[in-house]
Amino acid sequence: MPVTQTTKWDWEITNKTTFWSHSAQELWAYRHLLVGLVRRFFLLNYNQTVLGPLWVLFQPILTLVTYVLVFNKLVGISTGALPPVVFYASGIVLWNFFSDSFTGTSNTFRENIQLFSKVYFPRIIMPLSVVSTQALRFLIQLVMFICVIAYYSLTTDFDLTWSWNLLLLPVAIALVGLLALGLGLLFSVLTAKYRDISNLVSLGVRLLMFVTPVIYPLTVIPEKLRWVVQLNPLTPLFELFRLSLLGQGLVTPGQLGYSLILTVVLLLGAVLFFNKQGDKLIDVV
Amino acid sequence: MSETVIKVEHLYKLYRLGTIGTGTFRRDVQRWFTTSILKKGDPYILSDPEKKAKHIENQSVLALQDINFEVKHGEAIGVIGSNGSGKSTLLKIISRIVKPTEGIVRGRGKVSSLLEVGTGFHQDLTGRENIYISGYILGMSKSEIRSKFDEIVAFSGVEEFIDTPVKRYSSGMYVRLAFAVAAHLEPDILIVDEVLAVGDADFQKKCLGKMREVSQSQGRTILFVSHSMQAVKNLCDKALWLNKGELQAFADVNTVVNKYLNQTQRANFKQIWISPANAPGIDWLRMKAVELVPQLDRPEDPLDIRVPLMVKFQFWCLKEDIELSVGLLLFTASGECIFDVPSDPVLSQIGVMEGQCTIPGNFLNDGSYYVCLHFVKDTSIPVYDLDECLSFDLEDYRGAIQWYGKWWGAVRPKLPFQVKHTAQILENTSV
Numbered sequence: 001m002p003v004t005q006t007t008k009w010d011w012e013i014t015n016k017t018t019f020w021s022h023s024a025q026e027l028w029a030y031r032h033l034l035v036g037l038v039r040r041f042f043l044l045n046y047n048q049t050v051l052g053p054l055w056v057l058f059q060p061i062l063t064l065v066t067y068v069l070v071f072n073k074l075v076g077i078s079t080g081a082l083p084p085v086v087f088y089a090s091g092i093v094l095w096n097f098f099s100d101s102f103t104g105t106s107n108t109f110r111e112n113i114q115l116f117s118k119v120y121f122p123r124i125i126m127p128l129s130v131v132s133t134q135a136l137r138f139l140i141q142l143v144m145f146i147c148v149i150a151y152y153s154l155t156t157d158f159d160l161t162w163s164w165n166l167l168l169l170p171v172a173i174a175l176v177g178l179l180a181l182g183l184g185l186l187f188s189v190l191t192a193k194y195r196d197i198s199n200l201v202s203l204g205v206r207l208l209m210f211v212t213p214v215i216y217p218l219t220v221i222p223e224k225l226r227w228v229v230q231l232n233p234l235t236p237l238f239e240l241f242r243l244s245l246l247g248q249g250l251v252t253p254g255q256l257g258y259s260l261i262l263t264v265v266l267l268l269g270a271v272l273f274f275n276k277q278g279d280k281l282i283d284v285v
Numbered sequence: 286m287s288e289t290v291i292k293v294e295h296l297y298k299l300y301r302l303g304t305i306g307t308g309t310f311r312r313d314v315q316r317w318f319t320t321s322i323l324k325k326g327d328p329y330i331l332s333d334p335e336k337k338a339k340h341i342e343n344q345s346v347l348a349l350q351d352i353n354f355e356v357k358h359g360e361a362i363g364v365i366g367s368n369g370s371g372k373s374t375l376l377k378i379i380s381r382i383v384k385p386t387e388g389i390v391r392g393r394g395k396v397s398s399l400l401e402v403g404t405g406f407h408q409d410l411t412g413r414e415n416i417y418i419s420g421y422i423l424g425m426s427k428s429e430i431r432s433k434f435d436e437i438v439a440f441s442g443v444e445e446f447i448d449t450p451v452k453r454y455s456s457g458m459y460v461r462l463a464f465a466v467a468a469h470l471e472p473d474i475l476i477v478d479e480v481l482a483v484g485d486a487d488f489q490k491k492c493l494g495k496m497r498e499v500s501q502s503q504g505r506t507i508l509f510v511s512h513s514m515q516a517v518k519n520l521c522d523k524a525l526w527l528n529k530g531e532l533q534a535f536a537d538v539n540t541v542v543n544k545y546l547n548q549t550q551r552a553n554f555k556q557i558w559i560s561p562a563n564a565p566g567i568d569w570l571r572m573k574a575v576e577l578v579p580q581l582d583r584p585e586d587p588l589d590i591r592v593p594l595m596v597k598f599q600f601w602c603l604k605e606d607i608e609l610s611v612g613l614l615l616f617t618a619s620g621e622c623i624f625d626v627p628s629d630p631v632l633s634q635i636g637v638m639e640g641q642c643t644i645p646g647n648f649l650n651d652g653s654y655y656v657c658l659h660f661v662k663d664t665s666i667p668v669y670d671l672d673e674c675l676s677f678d679l680e681d682y683r684g685a686i687q688w689y690g691k692w693w694g695a696v697r698p699k700l701p702f703q704v705k706h707t708a709q710i711l712e713n714t715s716v
Contacts, residue, residue, distance in 0.1 A: 009292075009391040015384050033421035040418055044409055047450075118401045119422055120381040193313075279384045283300065 030125050037129035038136065056140050063092050071215050080217040082248050083158050089145050091214035094173075094241050097138040098180045098234065099205045104130035105184025106201050109192035109281055116282055123278045124271070127188065131181045138173070149246070161247045169244040172237050175263050179233060182267035185274040192281050213238045218250045233259040287358040288393070290474060290506050291379065296352040296388035298374050298530075301345045348374040350530045352388070356474075361500040361507040363517035363538060365545055366527035372510045375527065376400065376476050379508065394473025394506075397424055401478070403463035408452040412443055412462055415451055419466045433469045440495075441465035461488055468495045474506045475499060490689055496520055514542050515681050516689055546587035546680050553676045554578075561601045567669050570660060573599040573637060575674045577656070580646070589682040590697060593646040596656060596675065599639040607633040609668075612659035613642045617652060618676075623695050630664055650697040651681035 046052045064085065071077050072084040079087035105127040109116070112126055153160045191198040209215075212234045221229055229235050236255040243249030348371045356362055364372050377383045379390055380398035405422035406415050416437055420430040430437075438444055441462040443454070451459055477496065497520055500507045511517050517524060517538065524541035526533040534541045554577045558564035561571040580593040596613060610630040615623045628640060655676040660668040681692070 010393045011391070011396075013378060013381060013385065013390040014388070015386055029426070030421070030424075032427045036418045036421045040407065040410065040414070043414060044407065047409055115405060115422070117377075117382060118404045119398060121422060121424065282383050 041133045093141045095214045101131045101134040101180035106187035108188035165244040172240040179263045182270040185270035189277045233262045291356040291392040297386045298349040299386040359504045361521040363521035363524040364510045370527040371530040396474045397470045397472035398476035399467045412447040437465045476508045478510045569604040571601040577675045589680040591646045594644045597641045609633045614657040647699040
């Protein structure tokens with residue numbers, strides 16, 4: 001019948017893989033799944049623990065104590081004009097956000113293959129849920145961190161000068177998150193294909209911390225060597241984070257532009273790569 | 286004429302065996318460099334087309350070849366075939382989980398697939414939380430789950446434990462809850478893969494009932510994979526038979542199921558030995574042939590529990606005047622002996638001797654069986670055993686009985702059975 005011939009099909013499955021495999025409409029239909037997965041993460045992590053959600057805060061506090069003791073008291077790295085506690089807290093909170101998001105998303109295929117091989121949903125929901133979860137954790141920690149700053153500015157002579165730079169705070173945080181997502185998506189495909197890369201990821205993240213101003217301010221690096229650290233797109237973001245919140249940081253608009261462009265290009269490329277490869281990977285992992 | 290909701294055209298799926306890619310990162314990079322940058326041939330696929338074809342043939346398996354069919358709105362299609370015939374691959378392609386190698390599938394409406402019971406369930410979460418997360422993963426919206434929540438819980442029958450982590454559930458409860466979520470999906474096309482193999486008989490019946498309701502009264506389209514022909518016949522209108530990746534038949538359910546059973550069952554129905562020299566036996570007794578002859582009305586009928594089975598055998602005998610009797614032993618596939626029927630003793634004569642025995646229809650239960658022959662001298666001295674010489678599967682037949690669980694017992698004889706009414710209950714009889 002010619003009438004039925006001309007009616008349109010709702011969907012089509014071929015061997016072609018596309019870069020834009022999901023329409024915004026389709027992703028929107030799965031928004032509850034994203035929220036559900038974030039919720040699941042918190043439920044799973046803090047079920048049957050004594051401290052429960054307090055672990056979100058407990059972990060950075062312990063790290064902070066260690067860093068202050070080791071890097072400040074023992075090694076004696078200068079923290080510039082900022083009190084060591086405030087300085088390290090800012091670095092730890094932002095760095096954890098980056099590294100947990102990155103390592104979490106980079107295992108997308110390996111950890112969810114059981115699920116991916118049984119049911120269809122837009123694969124990108126999984127990495128998005130990891131980054132959303134980490135962002136939520138980060139925001140909770142940020143609140144704690146602001147309390148620390150408030151405590152210091154009230155009790156010590158540490159002086160906080162507010163400025164319009166504070167408006168750039170969300171930019172710094174968002175860029176760190178997006179950079180982690182982009183890298184994570186890229187590596188999730190690679191770790192699925194080559195198992196050895198997942199070892200590289202955990203090692204790489206640990207080493208990357210040392211070329212990011214987490215435990216030292218950029219100002220303590222001799223000017224001749226500064227370019228090495230500045231090659232890292234995270235550097236301007238960490239400096240911007242400190243500048244906007246604490247008034248101390250070394251960042252130029254040019255460097256920020258470099259980070260911004262790199263993040264956008266990386267994220268775009270990674271999403272396309274992820275979509276293109278994602279369908280094929282089910283047969284491989 | 287109802288509209289076509291799924292149209293599959295020239296569908297192929299090639300799986301590569303062993304490692305995919307070249308196996309190492311270095312060689313993958315090298316291959317990419319030679320093919321994409323230098324624009325040369327793939328160094329890991331031989332350039333000679335003939336060798337290349339052979340290479341691909343050796344290292345890959347065609348899970349589906351040239352599959353074409355159409356499904357109309359509201360049809361329930363049973364997908365049948367032996368293990369490895371490509372059933373699951375077909376369902377996975379239609380559910381968008383894997384990509385086809387060639388070909389196209391087009392369709393209308395929302396598809397939900399149920400390839401596993403408990404997709405997305407997590408041991409540490411409570412029943413309530415799992416209903417939500419599993420529902421989301423299967424494509425339900427929050428409001429949809431919320432409105433059906435009570436129904437889901439009631440269907441699963443785990444009301445009391447809904448706020449307990451599912452790791453503390455019994456496996457039956459777990460499966461019931463998981464299926465309950467899936468059963469309340471409301472897609473236009475539902476894809477179900479062998480999920481009825483789990484759960485107790487009661488629950489299986491409930492699931493089949495639910496699926497029938499979905500297909501018949503709600504007018505949804507169902508694709509259903511099962512090894513239970515009884516379930517397929519009861520639930521589906523049409524059946525699709527896959528054999529080694531090829532579409533063998535796609536037609537009315539009874540026709541296809543009968544054809545399928547007919548082909549798959551005739552495996553070890555006959556053994557013939559050409560010469561006594563290499564036939565099994567002892568010095569004076571050698572087997573010549575054993576054969577199982579089902580007494581079917583029509584040759585294309587399936588071998589089910591109603592069919593009488595005749596066991597025929599021939600042997601060479603090289604000794605005279607021995608009082609010989611033959612025992613026919615029937616075993617279930619798990620090795621339990623169902624019966625050991627001896628023949629009357631006969632005096633042996635030199636030459637070929639033969640015998641036969643018929644197992645009546647409506648006597649055995651459905652299942653797999655094997656036959657042994659046992660030769661005895663003077664009604665007491667064992668002479669020779671021919672082990673597992675024939676084997677067969679009996680298919681189920683229940684007529685109008687609406688029960689799909691496993692029928693108990695090694696035998697299911699039709700015995701004279703009467704239940705009748707004998708007296709009225711009188712009003713003033715004291716109890």
